[in-house]
């Protein structure tokens with residue numbers, strides 16, 4: 422942990438594979454007065470991830486992980502996490518599944534955001550499936566990561582109403598806005614409950 426203004430801040434690594442709107446919202450959160458986290462490292466498996474520009478613009482250290490060999494990739498992740506003294510990992514659109522080794526190593530210290538009301542609609546293409554099933558509501562969930570996909574303890578979730586004319590794009594846009602709102606709130610809640 423890092424002492425700042427006499428208070429302890431958790432050192433956070435955010436893992437991304439794409440556009441990085443959740444990364445951006447976590448950075449904004451971390452820049453707020455008295456925020457309990459400091460984002461010190463962004464990890465990505467995708468050299469073309471748009472989120473990389475967000476990390477660079479905010480002068481956050483960036484580590485690219487080549488996933489051609491998953492075992493080597495995860496070794497490098499663990500080295501990086503140690504090197505930067507990471508207390509908490511926030512997955513934000515990271516499209517790789519972490520093995521038991523990392524999950525066990527950081528047990529209870531890995532959060533993920535998922536665009537559905539878990540435990541419903543785990544996995545990919547949530548909005549498409551939600552629409553196909555004619556659901557009235559969907560939403561998003563921040564949860565702890567365990568060794569089963571999208572199955573760890575739920576920290577926070579928020580409902581989003583599905584509108585009559587919604588398609589995959591309109592729905593994912595609306596849910597994403599809510600994701601960006603709840604991720605920082607979930608972190609606050611998680612830290613308050615665990616300190």
Ligand code: GRF
Nearest residue numbers: 440441442443514534535536
């Ligand atoms: C989000 O919808 C998140 O729930 C999912 O991947 C997407 C990442 O979006 N896991 P962004 O890169 O944070 O904009």
